[in-house]
Amino acid sequence: MKPAGFAYHRPATVDDAVAVLAEVSPAGKVLAGGQSLVPLLNMRLAAPEHLVDINRLTELAYVRVDGDEVTVGALARHADVEHDDAAYAVLPLLRDTLEHVAHPTIRNRGTTVGSIAHADPAGELTAVLTLLGGTATLRSMRGERTVAAADFFTGPLTTCADADELVTSVTFPVPEGRTGAVWTEVARRHGDYAVCGTGVVVTLDDDLRVAGARSAYVSMGPEPAVLDLTDAVAGAMYDDADWAAAGRLAAGRLEPDDDIHATAAYRSHLAEVLTARAAGDAARRAAVA
Amino acid sequence: MTTRAFGEPIQRLEDPRLLTGQGRFLDDIGHGALAAAFVRSPHAHARIVSIDVTDAVDVDGLVAIYTHEDLDGRAGEPLPLLIPHAALTHGRTAYALAKDEVNHVGEPIAMVVATDRYVAEDVCARIRVEYDFLPPVVGIEAARDGELLVHEDVPGNVAAHMVQSRGDAVAAIEAAPHVLELDLAIERSASTPLEGKGVHARWDADDASLRVYTSTQASTSVRAALAARLELPPDRVEVIAPDVGGGFGVKIVHPWPEEVLVPWAAIRLGREVKWAEDRREHFVGAAHERGQLQHVRVGFDDDGRLLGLDVTVWHDNGAYTPYGIIVPIITTTQLLGPYKPGAYRAEFFSLYTNTVTVTPYRGAGRPQGCFAMERTMDAVAAYLGLDRTVVRERNFIRPDEMPYDHGLIFQDGRPLIYDSGDYPATLEKLKKLVGWDEFEAFRDEARAAGRRVGIGLACYVEGTGVGPYEGGWVKVETDGSVVAATGLTTQGQGHKTVFAQVVAAELGVPVDRVTVTTGDTRRFGYAVGTFASRAAVMSGNALATAARKVRDKALRIAGEALEADPRDLEIVDGVVRVVGSPSGAPGGSIPLATVAVLANPLRYAFDREAERATQFGGPVDYSKPPVAEGESPGLEDTGYYSPPRSTFANGMHAAIVETDPDTAEITILRYCVVHDCGTLINPRLVEGQIHGGVAQGVGGALYERMVYDDAGQLLNASFMDFLMPYSTEVPFIETDHLETPSPLNPLGVKGAGEAGVIPGSAVLASAISDAEGFAITRMPISPSDLFSLRLARESR
Numbered sequence A: 001m002k003p004a005g006f007a008y009h010r011p012a013t014v015d016d017a018v019a020v021l022a023e024v025s026p027a028g029k030v031l032a033g034g035q036s037l038v039p040l041l042n043m044r045l046a047a048p049e050h051l052v053d054i055n056r057l058t059e060l061a062y063v064r065v066d067g068d069e070v071t072v073g074a075l076a077r078h079a080d081v082e083h084d085d086a087a088y089a090v091l092p093l094l095r096d097t098l099e100h101v102a103h104p105t106i107r108n109r110g111t112t113v114g115s116i117a118h119a120d121p122a123g124e125l126t127a128v129l130t131l132l133g134g135t136a137t138l139r140s141m142r143g144e145r146t147v148a149a150a151d152f153f154t155g156p157l158t159t160c161a162d163a164d165e166l167v168t169s170v171t172f173p174v175p176e177g178r179t180g181a182v183w184t185e186v187a188r189r190h191g192d193y194a195v196c197g198t199g200v201v202v203t204l205d206d207d208l209r210v211a212g213a214r215s216a217y218v219s220m221g222p223e224p225a226v227l228d229l230t231d232a233v234a235g236a237m238y239d240d241a242d243w244a245a246a247g248r249l250a251a252g253r254l255e256p257d258d259d260i261h262a263t264a265a266y267r268s269h270l271a272e273v274l275t276a277r278a279a280g281d282a283a284r285r286a287a288v289a
Numbered sequence B: 001m002t003t004r005a006f007g008e009p010i011q012r013l014e015d016p017r018l019l020t021g022q023g024r025f026l027d028d029i030g031h032g033a034l035a036a037a038f039v040r041s042p043h044a045h046a047r048i049v050s051i052d053v054t055d056a057v058d059v060d061g062l063v064a065i066y067t068h069e070d071l072d073g074r075a076g077e078p079l080p081l082l083i084p085h086a087a088l089t090h091g092r093t094a095y096a097l098a099k100d101e102v103n104h105v106g107e108p109i110a111m112v113v114a115t116d117r118y119v120a121e122d123v124c125a126r127i128r129v130e131y132d133f134l135p136p137v138v139g140i141e142a143a144r145d146g147e148l149l150v151h152e153d154v155p156g157n158v159a160a161h162m163v164q165s166r167g168d169a170v171a172a173i174e175a176a177p178h179v180l181e182l183d184l185a186i187e188r189s190a191s192t193p194l195e196g197k198g199v200h201a202r203w204d205a206d207d208a209s210l211r212v213y214t215s216t217q218a219s220t221s222v223r224a225a226l227a228a229r230l231e232l233p234p235d236r237v238e239v240i241a242p243d244v245g246g247g248f249g250v251k252i253v254h255p256w257p258e259e260v261l262v263p264w265a266a267i268r269l270g271r272e273v274k275w276a277e278d279r280r281e282h283f284v285g286a287a288h289e290r291g292q293l294q295h296v297r298v299g300f301d302d303d304g305r306l307l308g309l310d311v312t313v314w315h316d317n318g319a320y321t322p323y324g325i326i327v328p329i330i331t332t333t334q335l336l337g338p339y340k341p342g343a344y345r346a347e348f349f350s351l352y353t354n355t356v357t358v359t360p361y362r363g364a365g366r367p368q369g370c371f372a373m374e375r376t377m378d379a380v381a382a383y384l385g386l387d388r389t390v391v392r393e394r395n396f397i398r399p400d401e402m403p404y405d406h407g408l409i410f411q412d413g414r415p416l417i418y419d420s421g422d423y424p425a426t427l428e429k430l431k432k433l434v435g436w437d438e439f440e441a442f443r444d445e446a447r448a449a450g451r452r453v454g455i456g457l458a459c460y461v462e463g464t465g466v467g468p469y470e471g472g473w474v475k476v477e478t479d480g481s482v483v484a485a486t487g488l489t490t491q492g493q494g495h496k497t498v499f500a501q502v503v504a505a506e507l508g509v510p511v512d513r514v515t516v517t518t519g520d521t522r523r524f525g526y527a528v529g530t531f532a533s534r535a536a537v538m539s540g541n542a543l544a545t546a547a548r549k550v551r552d553k554a555l556r557i558a559g560e561a562l563e564a565d566p567r568d569l570e571i572v573d574g575v576v577r578v579v580g581s582p583s584g585a586p587g588g589s590i591p592l593a594t595v596a597v598l599a600n601p602l603r604y605a606f607d608r609e610a611e612r613a614t615q616f617g618g619p620v621d622y623s624k625p626p627v628a629e630g631e632s633p634g635l636e637d638t639g640y641y642s643p644p645r646s647t648f649a650n651g652m653h654a655a656i657v658e659t660d661p662d663t664a665e666i667t668i669l670r671y672c673v674v675h676d677c678g679t680l681i682n683p684r685l686v687e688g689q690i691h692g693g694v695a696q697g698v699g700g701a702l703y704e705r706m707v708y709d710d711a712g713q714l715l716n717a718s719f720m721d722f723l724m725p726y727s728t729e730v731p732f733i734e735t736d737h738l739e740t741p742s743p744l745n746p747l748g749v750k751g752a753g754e755a756g757v758i759p760g761s762a763v764l765a766s767a768i769s770d771a772e773g774f775a776i777t778r779m780p781i782s783p784s785d786l787f788s789l790r791l792a793r794e795s796r
């Protein structure tokens, strides 16, 4: 389990980084926290000719709260985002979700942007970014562009980012209106990738009736799936809505696969149960928001 | 520090070194060494047509590529079958490098030696092997069908078939008022120590000697095996187990292919060569265990007393049988636990499959046997509507029936006779600890809150301290410190602490004055190895014997110096004194250090202390030679312990679990252990052993399985998908001890190493069954499995 040979680059600025990426494209790969990439290299499942280490790009080590959105730079570790009180104040969902991502040691090293760039359909942050309708900002020598999450993820472990592009940041918008958001999941062991995980955002109107409900899932298909559950619960009082119906609606729309840890039938069942639980909790949170 | 070390829960002497990163594990040794890597079969069953190295030979840094053709002399023969047995009629072992055929994914085909491991792996990737595919046999059912064969010349894939019985179980069952049949299954798991295997070898051409470091549980036996394989005089071979990061059974097997090949290459190349196994290699290239199907027929009376028990086991032994059939023998003998069925019959088939070889993993067949027996006890209780503890109690061997002869032959080839144990008392303690009688109230309370809980228990008896023997050597240095050595190895158990306690207690010195070396053939050449919870029993008693001899000698010499009768002397805190006299009383005492000086009559004084032992150093008795007849110089001696048969520890576990009615998640709310391993040398270490064992038991019950697909690919060969429990998955463990000394050895100790793991699957199956209201017959069980079982029941 030793990687194949590669050339190693360690640029000091974002400008240098995109220059190197352009130079070596398409044979380069960004190295951030390495928590996903290094195992792939060691098992020789990936063998890029060039590694561009971005750990010197301190200009990207930030978590920024701008009114109704939280922007996370490419060098912010999961732990930085998790422990950022300003981000928690406006968007508690981030911390609540990150607590389910791996273990503290891995969160100390792994980056939030890296996990999104990696586009693992089991990665919680991919689902959260999609659920909130967030964006990713990409830079290359050719310029900068901002892409909606829905367009960013193009398949399992694939995104629209080109080989010469660096994802410099991602932005999580704070949901508008009176909302509550909850992440819940079932994992085999503490900190494992979920067997099924879901994040739900419920919006209430001024009378505390359900105005909208949306959910996103991990490990329930090849890409982060986002569902609109409003039909099942619209107009109901927040504490009296038929969340089980919302769960059934969700389960009916998802097509998970079997794997060695769980059957598809069990995953669908979990989606139903967890959606109902999370949605009910989210509605209660919205009510006191 | 007190000299009353024996029985005290002192902290591990090893830990300061290990916790500050000063451990010296295999990969810490030999930084300048060449690195080896292996081309391993990606196929479960194939004939090797050709091996093409054309693309590989010009990689920079390559030193050598070897295949079976290159293995000269005995190195090219099949690896030894370590434990032959008359019932193992079709034993097969692998070659160090595959010859013509591969029988499991991971079997080594070529060895590459290069300047470093990176280069070696680059070379491996460029070696092309052409295969002729053969159909793989995967899973016990396929092996049992016998339609496809693993080894052409082994009919029905049956490596061994064995029957043991006492009385006529079939007739007893026929005549019994009630009969039940159970079909049970336990999946594969494995030792998976955090440190994999590893070998470093250095050939000294000038000295014509070989030094091998290997991460093993049996260094002396590796030495014997290497000397034989490599055709070297045994005294030219040194084998040392450095710090070993866990073994749990897998490292008792030897010599592993790599253990032969790395020294072989080192000799051939005249260079140091090292190989450290990586995780994927360990999953596919080491060994697994568990893996059995079982059929139980039991006949019993209205009270739940077992009149006849007939068990058939189909045991998956993987591709080869290097360790013989120890595991199924243990399953079918240790299955009996603390019970005495009227008549007993056990039959097993040990079957080949195209998967990694099966050899003992902590528990070594006992968890499977315990599962069969305890599931049976629960089934009998459920059938009769009796409390599960009552049925067990009625079948217990009573303390006054000890020693109890089962009339069977155990894994050590000796009669299965329990030496001691008080099973009713153990059960009483367990019921109290877990609150067995109060559980129904808790269940009602939980049910009212929409929660589903269950309680379970499981009992086991564990044959420990199997022979043939171990030895120990103890020496008092001239500064009063004590060094001791034993040949068996250590893998993290804390042997150096408990052995120091044994020696310190015998010699009357503070425990921190004793330094113990294990697993180093340079220090002690006769040994068997560390397995079967035998170290404390075997080496503990051997070292006690050696220390006692040293003590006797010290008292003799001190007696002469003090002009006292040795019988009036004692050693307290490293000082020999007249019994009861306060230390420091003039003329009444002499430090052990000084006795050590006097014990070695010298011609040359190398320091001030030594002057006392030289020929003009003090008063001399001219009538005697300096070293008395029959004596040897120095304050040192050797002792051995060889038991007539195994000693039997026992224990009982109870667990309370909660199963989520919606998500089918399984949570252990409480886990209680009552344990009896005879006299405790160090309760803290015994508890540590229990904790580790329980963790592995929980792993085997709820998380770990080896997922092979039909093609024989291991789908979860990494710690990402092989779910070893984290600390977050292991419950808080409540323990209580009983101490029923073994009458078989002077210390009265029994083994404790494997106990914790044995009843894991049995107790959790019992508790989950109790929560769910139906019998769990297959372990491990995941939430997804439980969900499927619920669905199947609903649709019935």
Ligand SMILES: Cc1cc2nc3c(=O)[nH]c(=O)nc-3n(C[C@H](O)[C@H](O)[C@H](O)COP(=O)(O)OP(=O)(O)OC[C@H]3O[C@@H](n4cnc5c(N)ncnc54)[C@H](O)[C@@H]3O)c2cc1C
Pocket (backbone or CB within 6 Å): A029, A030, A031, A032, A033, A034, A035, A036, A037, A038, A074, A100, A101, A102, A103, A106, A109, A110, A111, A112, A113, A114, A115, A116, A117, A118, A122, A123, A124, A125, A161, A165, A166, A167, A168, A191, A192, A193, A194
């Ligand atoms: C034991 C373990 C458990 C884990 N459990 C979870 C879990 O439960 N949930 C979960 O979501 N994750 C989990 N992870 C994965 C972890 O969260 C990710 O490894 C991490 O988030 C990825 O970030 P990184 O900085 O380590 O990326 P790296 O490993 O460095 O890179 C990952 C990929 O993203 C690319 N990349 C990274 N940054 C950029 C960038 N700025 N621009 C362009 N491309 C980029 C890399 O080229 C590479 O292809 C686990 C990891 C481990 C080791």
